[in-house]
Structures are given as structure tokens and as C-alpha cells.
Amino acid sequence: MKVLIVGSGGREHAIAYSVSKSPKVEKIYCAPGNAGISELAECVPIGAMEFDKLAQFAAEQKIDLTIVGMDDPLVGGIVDVFEEKGLRVFGPAKNAAILEGSKAFSKDLMKKYHIPTAAYENFDNAKDALSYLETAKFPIVLKADGLALGKGVLICNDLEEAKAGVQEIMLDKKFGSAGNTMVIEEFMTGREVSVLSYVDGKTIKTMTSAQDHKRAMDGDKGLNTGGMGTFSPSPFYTKEIDEYCQKHIYQPTVDAMRAEGRPFKGIIFFGLMLTEDGPKVLEYNARFGDPEAQVVLPRMKNDIIEVMEACIDGKLDEIDLQFEDNAAVCVVLASEGYPVKYEKGIPITGFENFKGKDGYYCFHAGTKLENGQIVTNGGRVLGITAKGANLKEARKNAYEATEWISFANKYMRHDIGKAIDEA
């Protein structure tokens, strides 16, 4: 089989790694890819939003399966473009990717189908939002409706902050048209867990759990980022919690999408908060998490191609999804200054240390090849992942491996997986 992966981050590198292990696959392409992915795949210089060019490439190269890793192309309808041309593609159609593309849509869906989530109101103008806030309880959470690189969520401690937030999102349009509509929701407290799942339109099979670390600095301080590190499984995601979520959240979400005439095929990523009143949905994503994929996929025992094809063909019920009985930790090596301002183009050394080391992975997020040298090309540069018999061992291994890599402005958190000690 020939496979095309769309995207260029650590998540797509982890997907490419899984795809490369499938005995069914002869050749992998990635558009646009990065320096690390190019060791497993032929990178083609087509952007993830260039749907027609991508479809033309897939048709010309007789690609058997295209896997879309990123949210923007999915929400923009890349799957519809491929399907119209008779090309086989893994991911939700545009009318289903709205589950991630519009927070107002997903909140209304959860309300209609009684799926546990924070209480909320949607607003399409600033005047109503501001007058609602006058009598609201604080802290409160403001969310831009559309995609905003994970940055469109503001937690406001008082009325002043919330008013400034409405100004930013709805009037100044800090997140562009993503802020035409806004969700205002109740502030919840609890531990966060990410649960990714495969879905074939009617059946859902969840993967092993994970936890991300969204803030830039140790102790969950600093700005929100795309994610500074992950561990899997989450020791706080117990069997009882899983049973509750299967019954009240996972299958009901899939059934709701089907009932709305928007059958979902692909990955649903459930961002959950384990509150005192039980697990509640923080958000849905329509794709693998980044860097959740980097700790979940290396632990998956199945052939990823078989699972994805079963999703496309509506045969996921025939798959016995299995994960290794171990743990993995991913520490992101970022450029100092991320997520605000940072230098790029800095040479990276030490990749050879990963050669032949089973259970250690150096996933590239923001790198490129320049005159034969791999250099930094983004805020998140590498995802250093290691497995271990348990979480503590995996964390020790991952932090050891972070020392194998050097670049001048290397920055990382030193407390990824600290919560493991409280379990």
C-alpha cells in the first residue's frame, strides 16, 4: 500500500512511525512533513490546506490511503474533497469535524443529548455577552467558537477580566472569525484526562488514556501552549471512570452525531475533566492529540492501517483494540520563549543517540533540513518519548533521553508527569 499523511508536527511523526510498522505499507508520503518524518516518508512540498493539489497528488501517485492528522484541513472539508474524487481517506467529513470546529455546536449537541459538560450559554454579539456577565459567577470561562490553535480559551477571575475577554474575542477579533460566536461557561475544577478513540460512524473503541501539560512553565504556570509533555496511561482514569464515560459520554456522542445526520468517522479526542460531580467533557477534537499521540501510538499493539480501514468501512466492531501493559512519557523540547517569541534555524545535535534504542523515540515537531543540518523550525521542536514498565520508569527514561539532544535555545518543563507521584 501507498499511504499519504497530511501534516507536519510531532503527531504526524508518531502517525508515520505507526504506519511504517504495518506490513501492508510499502511507501509513505507526508505533506508537507518535517526533517524527522523524512526518515520514514518522502516529504512532498504541498501545504495541508491545498486540498486540490493534495487530491491531485494522491490520484497521480495512486495513494491507497490518506490520513489527515491536523484539525484545520479536517474542519475545512479536506475529506469531502477526497471522497468526491473517489480517494480513500481517514478522517471525519466536514459536517462531522464541526464537533471540533465549533464549540457552540458541540455544547448544544451535549445539551440536547444529555452528555455531561459545564453549564454554558452561546453568544453571537458582544452586547448580550456583556450583560450576561453582569450577573454571572466567577471565575468564568470564555471560549471563541472556532479553531484558535488551542488559545481561544480565557479563564476570567472577575467581571473586569471577563469584559476585557469579550472585547478581545468578539470585538478586537484576536482569534479572527473564530470569535464571531462565543461560549461562556461554568468554571470547573478537577484533573484533566485525554481519551482518544477510533470511530466508524456507529462503533467507538477508545485508546489508552493520557494527560497533557498545557502551560509553558513548571508548576502549570505561564501561558497556554499546544502541549509541553504527556504521559500515558493516566493513573487517575480508573476502570469505574472508564465505565461511566463509555456509557454517558463516548457512545452517546457517536450516537448523537449519527442522529444529527453527521456520522463521525475518524478520531474523536475527548478532553475530560474529572470533577467532584463525575467526568465532564471540556472539549472535543476531531483528530489525535499532539503530544498525546506520541505516548499513545507507540503503546498500540494493532496494525494502525487495519484499524483505520475498519473505521472507513464501518467494521470497527471486528477489531480487538489492544495496548501494551506499560507506560510512556513524552517531554517536549521547545525553543526558549515559546509560545510568544523565539529564534528559529538553530542547529540540533545528538539524534544518533536514539539509534537502536528500543522504546525511545525522538519525534520531530518543528525541525527542517538546511544544508544537510537539522535545525529548529518552530516553538515546539522535538517530542522525546520513552516507554517504561511503569510511569515512573518511563519518566526517568524520557528525561534521560532529553539530555541526548542539544541546541542553543533548548527549553523544557522539568515536571512532566509529576502528578504520577500523587497517584
Ligand code: AMP
Ligand atoms: P479547551 O481548548 O476547551 O480544552 O480549553 C483549554 C484549557 O482550558 C483546558 O485544557 C482546561 O485546562 C481549561 N478549561 C477549559 N474549559 C474549562 C472549564 N469549563 N473550567 C475550567 N477550565 C477549563
Ligand code: GLY
Ligand atoms: N494536546 C492537546 C491537543 O492536541 O489539542
